[in-house]
Amino acid sequence: TxxxxxxxxxxxxxxxxxxxxxxxxxxxxxxxxxxxxxxxxxxxxxxxxxxxxxxxxxxxxxxxxxxxxxxxxxSTGAVVVGEMVLVEGGTFTMGDEFGDLEDWCRPVHEVTLTYDFWLGKYEVTFDEYDAFCEATGRSKPDDWGWGRGTRPVMNVSWWDAIAYCNWLSSKEGLPVAYRLLGETDEGQILDANGNVTTDITKVVGYRLPTQAEWEYAARGGKYRSPYKYSGSDNVDEVAWYEENSGSKTHEIGLKLANVLGIYDMSGNVWEWCSDWWYYYTETPKTNPYSSTIDSYRMNRGGCWYFGATGPRVANRGYSDPTGTGSNLGLRICRMVY
Known part of the structure; x- marks a missing residue:
C-alpha cells in the first residue's frame, strides 16, 4: 500500500x-x-x-x-481511525438462523435495543493502541512481524481492552466505563456517577459493545441485512479469513463495508465484547447485557485463521479475559447522549 x-x-x-x-x-x-x-x-x-x-x-x-x-x-490515508458510526436502535432476530453453527449460537431469539449507540467504523489499530501504551507506560503488544500502523491491534486481553476504553474516556472528559483489573468490583460496568450498574444504557464512557449490539450492527442495524456475513453472502468480499488472509491480519478498511458503513466486522481479528459468556434462550430480550460472572468473556467476528464459518454474523466466540493472541482485538462503542 x-x-x-x-x-x-x-x-x-x-x-x-x-x-x-x-x-x-x-x-x-x-x-x-x-x-x-x-x-x-x-x-x-x-x-x-x-x-x-x-x-x-x-x-x-x-x-x-x-x-x-x-x-x-x-490509499490517500482517508481511513480515519477512531471514526464512529451511528447505529440506531431497533429489534432483530439474534442467533444462528441457518442452524449449521455450534449449538451455543442457538436458539434464535428476538432482541430489542431501545437506544442508539456509536460503534467504531474500524477495528482499533496498532497506531491507536500504541498511543495509549506510550501515554500510560504499558508494554506494546507484539505484532508478530506483520507490521503495525493501521493493522488491527492484536495480542490484547479483555483487561487490556477495557483499560484502553477508560483511557479514551478520560482523554475526552467522559466518565470511565469500567472498574479495571485489581480495583474493587473489577470488570464491572459503571454509570455516569461511577457506581456499579448492570444497565448498559447507563454507561456513558467508551466501552466494548455488548454482543447483542455487535450482532445488531453486523447485521446492518435497522436495515436488517439478510447476509450470512457482515455486508455480503460472499465471504471474500467482506472478510479476511483462512482462505484469503495469507496467514496474517490486514490493514483495516480494505474489504467492503456493511450497509451501515462499518468495516471488518467479519474476519481479520475477533473482537472483545463487554459481556460474560452466557447461553441463549428463546425468551425475547431487551437491552441484554450478561453481568453474571463466568470463566469467559465474549468475542465476535471470526479472524484471519478461521474458516468461512468463523466470520458469520451469528457465530460466537469466547476467551479467558486474561487471554491474548494474534486473533484477538477490539472495536469501541459508546452510548448516544
Whole structure:
C-alpha cells in the first residue's frame, strides 16, 4: 500500500542476439503503449484502488520479451481511525438462523435495543493502541512481524481492552466505563456517577459493545441485512479469513463495508465484547447485557485463521479475559447522549 499519487518504475534490459528496439508498458491490463528506449516511466494521477503496471521489450526482429510487472494499492490515508458510526436502535432476530453453527449460537431469539449507540467504523489499530501504551507506560503488544500502523491491534486481553476504553474516556472528559483489573468490583460496568450498574444504557464512557449490539450492527442495524456475513453472502468480499488472509491480519478498511458503513466486522481479528459468556434462550430480550460472572468473556467476528464459518454474523466466540493472541482485538462503542 502506498500513499503517494505518483510512482516511478525503472527497469533494465538487454538482447543477447540483437538489440532492443523499444519498451512498451500498460496500466491495469489496458492497451500496450510505446515508451521508446527509455527504461523508466512515471505514472501519476491514479485513483485510490489496486493497480498493476507491466513492461515488455521488443527487439529489432519484432519479438517480445516476457513481461515484468508491479502491483500496488493506492490509499490517500482517508481511513480515519477512531471514526464512529451511528447505529440506531431497533429489534432483530439474534442467533444462528441457518442452524449449521455450534449449538451455543442457538436458539434464535428476538432482541430489542431501545437506544442508539456509536460503534467504531474500524477495528482499533496498532497506531491507536500504541498511543495509549506510550501515554500510560504499558508494554506494546507484539505484532508478530506483520507490521503495525493501521493493522488491527492484536495480542490484547479483555483487561487490556477495557483499560484502553477508560483511557479514551478520560482523554475526552467522559466518565470511565469500567472498574479495571485489581480495583474493587473489577470488570464491572459503571454509570455516569461511577457506581456499579448492570444497565448498559447507563454507561456513558467508551466501552466494548455488548454482543447483542455487535450482532445488531453486523447485521446492518435497522436495515436488517439478510447476509450470512457482515455486508455480503460472499465471504471474500467482506472478510479476511483462512482462505484469503495469507496467514496474517490486514490493514483495516480494505474489504467492503456493511450497509451501515462499518468495516471488518467479519474476519481479520475477533473482537472483545463487554459481556460474560452466557447461553441463549428463546425468551425475547431487551437491552441484554450478561453481568453474571463466568470463566469467559465474549468475542465476535471470526479472524484471519478461521474458516468461512468463523466470520458469520451469528457465530460466537469466547476467551479467558486474561487471554491474548494474534486473533484477538477490539472495536469501541459508546452510548448516544
Amino acid at each position: 502506498i500513499s503517494q499519487s505518483s510512482s516511478t518504475f525503472s527497469w533494465n534490459g538487454s538482447d543477447s542476439d540483437g538489440t532492443i528496439a523499444k519498451y512498451e508498458y500498460r496500466k491495469d491490463g489496458g492497451t500496450w503503449t510505446s515508451n521508446g528506449t527509455s527504461t523508466s516511466y512515471t505514472w501519476s494521477g491514479y485513483l485510490e484502488d489496486y493497480h498493476t503496471f507491466e513492461v515488455r521489450a521488443q527487439d529489432n526482429e519484432g519479438a517480445y520479451s516476457s513481461t515484468v510487472s508491479w502491483s500496488f494499492t493506492y
